[in-house]
Amino acid sequence: MAKQLDYHTLHEIFTRFRASEPEPKGELEHVNAYTLVVAVALSAQATDAGVNKATRALFQIADTPQKMLDLGEEALIGHIRTIGLYRNKAKNVIKLSRILVEQYDGQVPSSRAALQSLPGVGRKTANVVLNMWWGYPAQAVDTHIFRLGNRSGIAPGKDVDAVERAIEDNIPVEFQQHAHHWMILHGRYICVARKPKCAACIIRDLCQFEDKTL
Structure with a gap:
């Protein structure tokens, strides 16, 4: 060191x-705060290029928490199967989408603690979202x-x-x-x-x- x-x-x-x-600029493709959270959560132990390839079609049909819930876990798996740990990640995306709908009116919160409370969102993911979407120097x-x-x-x-x-x-x-x-x-x-x-x-x-x- x-x-x-x-x-x-x-x-x-x-x-x-x-x-x-x-x-x-960060290299993960996204269209709003929600798709950024999903993309960063999916990028754990995966490349940004691999995530972008999987999410381009996904985000065209599921760019909000409610649309992701409507899509469902099995259909989500079909989109992200090329990403490592896709089954566990799909479960987390559905869980965090449900929490956003039920507790945050479908909006992505702008605090680190709230972000880290979401399934599959750790400190690194929260910091990426705080920096890239909210402009916080995380x-x-x-x-x-x-x-x-x-x-x-x-x-x-x-x-x-x-x-x-x-x-x-x-x-x-x-x-x-x-x-x-x-x-x-x-x-x-x-x-x-x-x-x-x-x-x-x-x-x-x-x-x-x-x-x-x-």
């Missing part, structure tokens, strides 16, 4: 990220961010909660809104798990990773 980088280095890193991608730490944070020193931590805290505590406020998107994209396409593409990395001179592939 690298040591935590200092403020000035972090400011320079995120200045470069912002210059290369001023308005980074940090959703996935495997890409965890790897990048620890390799580079941007946000080192022994577990995802520690990395989340390191981002919130150390990255300058002006970058907080988009921080996790910049880190996800960098980890997904440049700082990959095997053979990181250090020669193409815009922060390689600031990164503490000792096994650079230059």
Whole structure:
């Protein structure tokens, strides 16, 4: 694990990220807050591309909690069968849809506690929804961010909660809104798990990773 980088280095890193991608976007396709919750819940242990492929047709016919309930669990399974753990995920989507209809008038709540109370929605999913839909600077730490944070020193931590805290505590406020998107994209396409593409990395001179592939 690298040591935590200092403020000035972090400011320079995120200045470069912002210059290369001023308005980074999450890659999960959605049409409203509800479909975003479903997409993120389905993306656990699956790729965004795989989820998008499965949900394009699904969201055309079930883009609200009530429509999902009307569709039913078996029909939902037919749409998401290509996604890992699809049976359990289908159960959770139906359960959370019922809760949204019965307790929230079919609307997605905007608090982390309320979101995390939904079946299949953990802290990471709640943070993605808070950030992408409600514009709250929440940090959703996935495997890409965890790897990048620890390799580079941007946000080192022994577990995802520690990395989340390191981002919130150390990255300058002006970058907080988009921080996790910049880190996800960098980890997904440049700082990959095997053979990181250090020669193409815009922060390689600031990164503490000792096994650079230059």
